[in-house]
Amino acid sequence: MGAGMPQVRVWVDGHLVRPDEPALTPLDHGITVGDGVFETAKVVDGQVFALSRHHDRMDRSLAGLGLAPLDRDRVQEGIEAVLAMAPMSFGRLRWTVTAGPGPLGSDRGTEGTTYLVTAQEQEPPPRTTAVAVVPWARNEKGALTGLKTTSYADNVVALAAAKRAGAAEALLPNTAGELCEGTGSNVFVVLGDVVMTPALTAGPLAGVTRDLAIEWLRDEGVEVVEGHLPMAVLDEADEVWITSSVRDVCAVTRIEVTGPATTATGLELAAPVVMPRSLGEEAGPTTRLAQEVFARRAAADVDP
Numbered sequence: 001m002g003a004g005m006p007q008v009r010v011w012v013d014g015h016l017v018r019p020d021e022p023a024l025t026p027l028d029h030g031i032t033v034g035d036g037v038f039e040t041a042k043v044v045d046g047q048v049f050a051l052s053r054h055h056d057r058m059d060r061s062l063a064g065l066g067l068a069p070l071d072r073d074r075v076q077e078g079i080e081a082v083l084a085m086a087p088m089s090f091g092r093l094r095w096t097v098t099a100g101p102g103p104l105g106s107d108r109g110t111e112g113t114t115y116l117v118t119a120q121e122q123e124p125p126p127r128t129t130a131v132a133v134v135p136w137a138r139n140e141k142g143a144l145t146g147l148k149t150t151s152y153a154d155n156v157v158a159l160a161a162a163k164r165a166g167a168a169e170a171l172l173p174n175t176a177g178e179l180c181e182g183t184g185s186n187v188f189v190v191l192g193d194v195v196m197t198p199a200l201t202a203g204p205l206a207g208v209t210r211d212l213a214i215e216w217l218r219d220e221g222v223e224v225v226e227g228h229l230p231m232a233v234l235d236e237a238d239e240v241w242i243t244s245s246v247r248d249v250c251a252v253t254r255i256e257v258t259g260p261a262t263t264a265t266g267l268e269l270a271a272p273v274v275m276p277r278s279l280g281e282e283a284g285p286t287t288r289l290a291q292e293v294f295a296r297r298a299a300a301d302v303d304p
Contacts, residue, residue, distance in 0.1 A: 006091075006120055006121040006122065007019060007120070008118055008119070008120045009082040009083075009086075009118060009119045009120065010023065010082070010116075010117075010118050011077075011078040011081045011082050011116070011117040011118075012024065012114070012115070012117075013114060013115055013116075014077065014078075016081055016082070016085070023116075024114065025101050027101045027102060027103075027104070027109075028098055028100060028101055028102075028114055029098055029100060029101070029102040029108060029109070030096065030098025030099065030114060030150055031098075032102065032104060033102075033105075033106060034149065034150050034151035034152075035065065035098060035099040035102070035108070035150075036065075036096055036097055036098030036099060036114075036149065036150040037058055037061035037062055037065060037067070037096070037097055037147065037148055037149050037150065038058075038094055038095065038096040038097070038148060038149075038150055039054040039055075039057065039058050039094065039095055039148060040092060040093065040094045040246065041054050041093050041208075041245050042091070042092065042093070042245055042246045042248075043083065043088050043090065043091040043092070043093050043119065044089075044302075045088075045089060046087060046088055046089075048093055048302075049245070049298060049302055049303075050208050050209075050212070050245070050302075050303060050304060051079075051303055052303050053208045053211070053212075053303075053304070054208055055070055055075075057148065057206065057208060058070050058095075058097070058148070060146075060147070061147040061148050061149060062097065064143075064144070064146070064147040065147065065149065067097065067099060067113060068113065070097065071115070074115055075095050075097075075115060075117060078095065078116075078117030079093065079095065079117055079119075081117070082117055082118065083119060086121075088119065088121045089121070090121065090123065090124050091119055091120055091122055092120055092122060092246055093117070093118075093119045094117070094118050094119070095115070095116065095117045095118075096114075096115075096116040096117075096118075096150065097113050097114070097115055098113060098114040098116070098150065100112050100113045100114045101114075125246060125247050125250065126250070127250060127251060127283065127291065128250065128251045128252075128253045128282065128283060129167075129168045129169060129242070129247075129250050129251070129252060129253070130166060130167040130169075130252070130253060130254040130255070130256060131162065131168070131169045131171050131182065131240075131242065131252050131254075131255055131256070132161070132165040132166075132169075132171070132255070132256040132257065132258050133171050133172075133231070133234070133255065133256070133257045133258065133271050133272055133274045134158045134161050134162060134170045134171070134172060134258050134261075134271055135258065135260060135261045135269035135271040135272075136154065136157070136158055136172060136261070136269065137172060137173050137174055137175045137180075138172050138173070138174045138175070138180040138181065138203045138204070139174070139175055139203065140174040140175060140180070140201070140202055140203025141175070141203075145203055146200060146203075146204075146205060146206060147205075148205055154183075155170075155183035155184065156183075158170040158183050159183045159184075161258045161261070162183075162256075162258065164258070165257075165258045167254070167256050169182045169183065169184070169185055169242060170182060170183050170258075171187055171255075173231050173272050174202055174203040176202075176228075177230070177231060177272060178198065178202050178228050178229055179198050179202070179229040179233060179234065180198055180202055180203045180204050181198065181203070181204035181205060182242055182244075184244055185207070185242040185243060185244040185247065185250075186198075186204055186205070186207040186210035186242065186243050186244070187240065187241075187242050188213070188240070188242070188243065188290075189229070189233050189234065189237035189239070189240050190237055190238045190239035190240070190284065190286045190287070191233070191236065191237060191238060192238065193223065194224075194225055195217060195223065195225070195286060195290075196225045196226075196227060196229060196233070197210065197214070197224070197225075197226055197229075198227070198228070198229055199226040199227050199228060200226070201228070202228050202229075207243055207244065207245070208245055209243040209244055209245055209247075209248060209249070209294075210243050212294065212297070212298075212304060213243050213249060213294055214226070216293050216294060217289075217290060217293060220289070220293055222286070231272040231273070231274050232273070232274065234255055234277075235274060235275050235277070237279075238284060238286075239251070239252075239279065239283070239284035239285075239286055240252035240255065240279060241283070241290065248291070248294050248298070249287065249290045249291045251279075251282070251283030251284070251287045251288075251291070252279060253279050253280060253282070253283075254276075254278050254279065255274065255276060255277050255279070256276050257271045257274055257275075257276050258271050259271070
C-alpha cells in the first residue's frame, strides 16, 4: 500500500479484519477458480450511491452463476461495519460473494457462500481521461457475458496494456469486431445530435451508471440509441465518454491504439483498425450536459 494511501477497510462473514490479516480459506472457490461475483459503488459523505440497483445487478450475476440470491441484510451488516470505522467523504465500496469453500476444480462444495465487504476513501476521479483500444475481444456469447464476476484477469491484462500506451482505460471490441466496453466502464459516442452506446446484446456489462445516464438523458430530451456499433465509430464520433460507478460520466480527450499481441498459443492479435486521435482537452457540449444532468440527478436521490 502506497505511503499516505487510506487503509482498506475489510469485513468478512460477520467480522472486521485487518487488510493484511488472513480471512479466507485457501480452498474458497473465489480464489481457486474465480467463482464469485462482486459490485463496486461510490460512497459520498458516507452514503452508498444507487445501492438497490447494484444489489439487483448482483442478483442477476448470482443467478447467472447458479448461486443463491443475495442476502441483503447480511451484506448490509458488512457495509455498515466498514463505513462506521471512520467518516468517508468520497470513496469506493466493494462487496463480493463467492461460492465458498470447494474442491480444487470446477465442482462446487456444499459449505455455503462467502461474503466480503471492503471500502477505501479516495479522491474523486478526474472528469477527463485517455483510453486505448486493445487487441483482445470480449466474448459476447460466453457463459459469463453480462455478469460481474470475479474472473477479471482479462481486464487486468487489457488495462495494463492501455496504461503502457499512456491511457487510463482500455476499450475492447467483441468477437464480431464491434465496439463493446472498457475493462471497468461503458462507452458512449456522440454523432451529431445523437448519443449512441453498445447494446447489451453486443456483450457489455449493464453498468448502473450506464443505465442511469441513458434514462436521465432521455428525460432531458436527448436521443440515446443502444445499438451494434462498428469500432470505426470511434474515428467518426464528435465526442466520446465512459461511465462507471466511481467515475460517473468521464469525458475521453484522447484515443490511443496499442500494439499487436501474441497469445500463449502463438496467435497474433492486432488492435482493431482505429486511428489514434485527440478529441480536445475538455469535455464537449453533449458530454458536459451528461455530466451536469448526472451530477444533479444523483445529488437529488442517493438511491435512484
